Amino acid sequence: MDIFVQQIINGLVLGSVYALVALGYTMVYGILELINFAHGEVTMIGAMVSLTVISALVGAGVDLPGVVIVLFGLLAAILVCMGVGFTIERLAYRPLRNAPRLAPLITAIGVSIVLQNIAMLIWGRQYISFPPILPQGRHQILGAMITDVQIAILVISVLLMLGLTLLVKKSRLGRAMRATAQSPQIAGLMGVNANTVISLTFILGSALAAVAGVMVSAYYGLAHYYMGFLLGLKAFSAAVLGGIGNLTGAVLGGLLLGVIESLGAGYIGDLTGGVLGSNYQDVFAFFILILVLLFRPSGLLGERVGERA
Amino acid sequence: MASVPETMNQKTRHAWLVFVALGVGLALLPFLIDAGLGRSWVRILDLALLYVMLALGLNIVVGYAGLLDLGYIAFYAVGAYCYALLASPMFGLHLPFWALLPLGAAVAGLFGLMLGTPTLRLRGDYLAIVTLGFGEIIRIFLNNLNAPINITNGPQGVNQIDPVTIAGMSLGKTQVIFGVTFSSPHLYYYLFLILTLSVIFVSMRLQDSRIGRAWAAIREDEVAAEAMGINVRNIKLLAFAMGASFGGLAGGLFAGFQGFISPESFNLMESIMILCMIVLGGMGNIPGVVLGAVLLTVLPEALRYIGDLQRAWIGHVVVDPSDLRMLLFGFALILMMLFRPAGLLPSRQRKRELGAQGAIAEQEQVSVYDAKR
Amino acid sequence: MLKKPTASVGFFFTGAAFMLFGVYGISRKYWKMEYVLKPTLIHGVLAAIIATLLLGACGKRDGAAKDGDVIKIGSVSPLTGPQAHLGKDNENGARLAVDEINAAGLVIGGKKMHIDLISEDDQADPKIATTVAQKLVDNGVVGVIGHLNSGATIPASTIYNNAGIPQISPSATAIAYTAQGYNTAFRVMTNDEQQGHVLGQYAVDKLGDKKIAIIDDRTAYGQGLADEFAKAAKAAGAEVVAREYTTDRSTDFMAILTAIKAKSPDLVFFGGMDPQAAPLTKQLKQLGINAQVLGGDGMQTPEYIKLAGADAEGEIASNPGLALDAMPGGKAFKDKFTARFGPIQNYAPYAYDAAYVLVDAMKRANSTDPAKYLPELRKTDYQGVTGHIRFDQKGDVTGGAVTLYQVKNGAWQPLETVHSKQ
Incomplete structure (x- = not known):
């Protein structure tokens, strides 16, 4: 039982990171129907920037609690990532707004390669370690272990997701975003500047990615210029699982994917009588994803756009 | 266009000239390149031809039928493993290549059906993620099927795969034919060239056939196509199977050419690069796809010379070429797409692909041209 | 540095240009293919970039070939992608050895020689590894230090073997690498x-x-x-x-x-x-x-x-091998390396030894011809910073101290x- 609870906790922590990144994918998709393949790299930039700031502060011997130093790093990461997100949209996606559907996909891949290599030039090819400045407390819940960092990740993710939902549902900007997603032309007629809304969407998504990047590097203790690819892929899968374009769906998809991966790795051996092991963890995750899409072709919470596409 | 028959006449006469010039050029190409740039470029040329085949196969699925496939490399892997397992010391089997290539294509086609059947209802990006998952699943299985029973030799890969042997002549060794020395990359070049030309021919004929028009119809509007009496299910499955079998063919050739394969050659990035090739070249248009495949194979290799270039211009290497190579490649992808959003050589009848919203200037001109004709 | 391309290169480009131009002209005129490619500024720029790249490459090829006293040694490892830090480390190890040998002065066959280390990126991709291997062979390298991964090392070894060029991998551990019966495949690392x-x-x-x-x-x-x-x-x-x-x-x-x-x-x-x-x-x-x-x-x-x-x-x-600090020269290597490139990632000492082992065999054979020094390479008995290096019949290090x-x-x-x- 304690093993099962532990696996669920593992899955939820992993899943909440996926969910934060998936929100970025889903927000952009909801408005532009564009898969922003470079989103994973924005997460990586966030992790790298925050680590640079944190290491510099620690190196300078600044006498502040670890949490405050990390907050400074986070702030820097958010600002830089907002800039990166805005620039990407401006240079690589906006000129292709009316181009054939797959053209922005290629520029997205180009941007992803460029960001990776710029990061490699700036931060080098080595893995960068996260200084051990955060509290390392461990707690027992129902026989399972949970650390302070894990609790922080869960709490911050939930708060951010709630905040974003409020923003989209209640604020003026949120209304403008929803209107633009429905129809950019008509939103324009109603006095919404579609370009500004799209830019703001990218900026918001990138800020979330920055937070996710900092959480990932703090949790695993390292960052590398290549880390964005896999994270982006997982988050994209999560967004599709939940129904891409749907905010609640992205959160649900992320959490589900995390739990599925965790349970898959933990129990696949027992389920198949030892024939398949944890090496089939991703097969298991993709298999469930495919199964879900077979019965709900637009994801768990996605609207049925079938006849429109 | 006053005297139509005369123009036709001239056209056919000069068409022959073009074909002869192209034929001679293609036949001499490896020798010219070997003399001018070195043998490694003949190898790159061989790889480029393999990618042309792959890109044409994916073009059937994505360009003709409009089904976004991000796991295409799986079929390449299936073809390669078919060849490798049946012509290597792995199981002690050494079947001839003329049996293995069709077998690889057929098995890959079967896998294409396997992917196609459950995904018939999915569209656009949902299809993309499922195909992506399928590609990863195949790779993971290849990587792990060394236990409990060793089938694929797992991450260690399959080594010492037999080279392609035609009429007792191994393409893996240097051969002297009529006093002319052909090295292994040269020999493979001719084999790949013949097969690439056949694949191009099949692609062209398919495009203009009943099936090709049916693909175009479901690409443009699936519901309307169904209403017009097209069997959407069969036509979609056919696209998956045809595309997959081209991939399987290229995979078999790759295994024979390379002599060693391992699952790491068949990762997601490869699928994405092949998609880039066709989108960049011009989806649905055969010359465009060929150009895209050649360009994206050659470009990263050509960018290796930026170190030499710096030495030639500045006198010494300022920035390490390995630091810049992929960066420039990424920029090139972005710039090419920004300047030619419909691809370098856009398809003539290219309409709104996968539900794109606006027509672009080039397409307008193309349709004007079509109207004139 | 850019010397005049040889006649063959000039011939190739002129011929190719004429052919392309001819086909293009004919097709434009008679096939009504105007819409296919309207020459614009971008095409001009693209063509110019590609042409300069190719010409630059040719100039280099030509320039170096005339220099008879240069020994070319290849170093191959992934310099981009997730394993780039290890790849760069291998290159740095080989680079340090080569620079030391050059600084100390190398005389082979009565001539003063200069080693040129040509480093290539194989991206840890088996397919690119074979292309890069062929490129090094074309370039006239007489020995190769690489590759990093077994998956890249194995397919590349076939190409070096066909060309008769010795290859020493500093880090590939798969048993299959030296089990192929190639007399050119060596490693200074123990196998799995x-x-x-x-x-x-x-x-x-x-x-x-x-x-x-x-x-x-x-x-x-x-x-x-x-x-x-x-x-x-x-x-x-x-x-x-x-x-x-x-x-x-x-x-x-x-x-x-x-x-x-x-x-x-x-x-x-x-x-x-x-x-x-x-x-x-x-x-x-x-x-x-x-x-x-x-x-x-x-x-x-x-x-x-x-x-x-x-x-x-x-x-x-x-x-x-043995602990670096316990080896003669080990501490010195570590200091030199760290001062120049930063901390050792992993296999740099092995790449460093591999370079010395290659040159050592050349010195004993008194020749840089791979066919002549290959038998000497097999007889290697060299005290390196990672241990005492001897090869068995397959090309693995014997003794295999761990x-x-x-x-x-x-x-x-x-x-x-x-x-x-x-």
């Missing part, structure tokens, strides 16, 4: 079997651990080492209570570690590299698993300690050196 055997016996006999959990990263390296370890550990009487897997991109191991926790092993063996080994160790501690972590050369790096921090304390990993290290006070301390039976 040698190292796995030592580790398996050490775990059971010396550490006295009987319940063992094994994790590998499903790469050729990790799986090969883990399988050999499992074989040796079982033979020594241990019980493998869990066999789990991850990938070489993963950072989250909580799920498999939780599954392992249920089996309460004495020892967790990890077959893989430090970027995974470090977070794995941290997460193992975090879950409260009380087991020794043991790994191979992929884990025995300063990087591992840097990334795992205090959690690395007490863990054990092996590396082929040293075990433990993290003590934040640094790797040698425990003992074991000589494997192979």
Whole structure:
């Protein structure tokens, strides 16, 4: 039982990171129907920037609690990532707004390669370690272990997701975003500047990615210029699982994917009588994803756009 | 266009000239390149031809039928493993290549059906993620099927795969034919060239056939196509199977050419690069796809010379070429797409692909041209 | 530096240009293909870029060929992608050796020679590895130090073998590499079997651990080492209570570690590299698993300690050869390398030794001709910074000394050196 609870906790922590990144994918998709393949790299930039700031502060011997130093790093990461997100949209996606559907996909891949290599030039090819400045407390819940960092990740993710939902549902900007997603032309007629809304969407998504990047590097203790690819892929899968374009769906998809991966790795051996092991963890995750899409072709919470596409 | 028959006449006469010039050029190409740039470029040329085949196969699925496939490399892997397992010391089997290539294509086609059947209802990006998952699943299985029973030799890969042997002549060794020395990359070049030309021919004929028009119809509007009496299910499955079998063919050739394969050659990035090739070249248009495949194979290799270039211009290497190579490649992808959003050589009848919203200037001109004709 | 391209190159470009222009003209005129490609400024710029690149390349080819006193040695490793830090490290190791040899002055066959190290990026991709191998062969290298990964080393070895060029891999461990019957394939690293055997016996006999959990990263390296370890550990009487897997991109191991926790092993063996080994160790501690972590050369790096921090304390990993600090010249190498390139990532000392071994064979043969110095290479008896290097018939290092290290006070301390039976 304690093993099962532990696996669920593992899955939820992993899943909440996926969910934060998936929100970025889903927000952009909801408005532009564009898969922003470079989103994973924005997460990586966030992790790298925050680590640079944190290491510099620690190196300078600044006498502040670890949490405050990390907050400074986070702030820097958010600002830089907002800039990166805005620039990407401006240079690589906006000129292709009316181009054939797959053209922005290629520029997205180009941007992803460029960001990776710029990061490699700036931060080098080595893995960068996260200084051990955060509290390392461990707690027992129902026989399972949970650390302070894990609790922080869960709490911050939930708060951010709630905040974003409020923003989209209640604020003026949120209304403008929803209107633009429905129809950019008509939103324009109603006095919404579609370009500004799209830019703001990218900026918001990138800020979330920055937070996710900092959480990932703090949790695993390292960052590398290549880390964005896999994270982006997982988050994209999560967004599709939940129904891409749907905010609640992205959160649900992320959490589900995390739990599925965790349970898959933990129990696949027992389920198949030892024939398949944890090496089939991703097969298991993709298999469930495919199964879900077979019965709900637009994801768990996605609207049925079938006849429109 | 006053005297139509005369123009036709001239056209056919000069068409022959073009074909002869192209034929001679293609036949001499490896020798010219070997003399001018070195043998490694003949190898790159061989790889480029393999990618042309792959890109044409994916073009059937994505360009003709409009089904976004991000796991295409799986079929390449299936073809390669078919060849490798049946012509290597792995199981002690050494079947001839003329049996293995069709077998690889057929098995890959079967896998294409396997992917196609459950995904018939999915569209656009949902299809993309499922195909992506399928590609990863195949790779993971290849990587792990060394236990409990060793089938694929797992991450260690399959080594010492037999080279392609035609009429007792191994393409893996240097051969002297009529006093002319052909090295292994040269020999493979001719084999790949013949097969690439056949694949191009099949692609062209398919495009203009009943099936090709049916693909175009479901690409443009699936519901309307169904209403017009097209069997959407069969036509979609056919696209998956045809595309997959081209991939399987290229995979078999790759295994024979390379002599060693391992699952790491068949990762997601490869699928994405092949998609880039066709989108960049011009989806649905055969010359465009060929150009895209050649360009994206050659470009990263050509960018290796930026170190030499710096030495030639500045006198010494300022920035390490390995630091810049992929960066420039990424920029090139972005710039090419920004300047030619419909691809370098856009398809003539290219309409709104996968539900794109606006027509672009080039397409307008193309349709004007079509109207004139 | 740019010298005039030779006649053949000029002929090639003129011919190709005329042919393309001709076909293009004809097709434009008679096939009404105007719409296919309207020449614009962009095309001009693109064509110019490609032409300059090619010409630059040719100029280089031509320029270097005339210099008779240059020895070209290739270095190949992934310089981009996830393993770039290791690839660059290998290149730096070889670069240091070559620069030292050049500075000391090298005389072969009565002539003063200068070594030119040509470094290429194989992206750890088997397909690119063969292309790069061919490029080095075209370039006229007389020896190659590389590649990094077994998956790239094996297909490339066929090309070097066909060209008769000796290849020494500083880091490929797959048994298959030297089992192909190629007389040009060598390595200065122990293979999976040698190292796995030592580790398996050490775990059971010396550490006295009987319940063992094994994790590998499903790469050729990790799986090969883990399988050999499992074989040796079982033979020594241990019980493998869990066999789990991850990938070489993963950072989250909580799920498999939780599954392992249920089996309460004495020892967790990890077959893989430090970027995974470090977070794995941290997460193992975090879950409260009380087991020794043991790994191979992929884990025995300063990087591992840097990334795992205090959690690395007490863990054990092996590396082929002898401890660097205990070797004559080892300390000096470390200082020189660190001063110039920063900390050693992993295999730089092996690449450094590989370069010296190549040049040593050339000196003994008094020739840089691969056919002449290849027999001497096989007779190598060289005292390097990683150990005493001799090759067996297959090209593996004989004796296969493996040293075990433990993290003590934040640094790797040698425990003992074991000589494997192979």
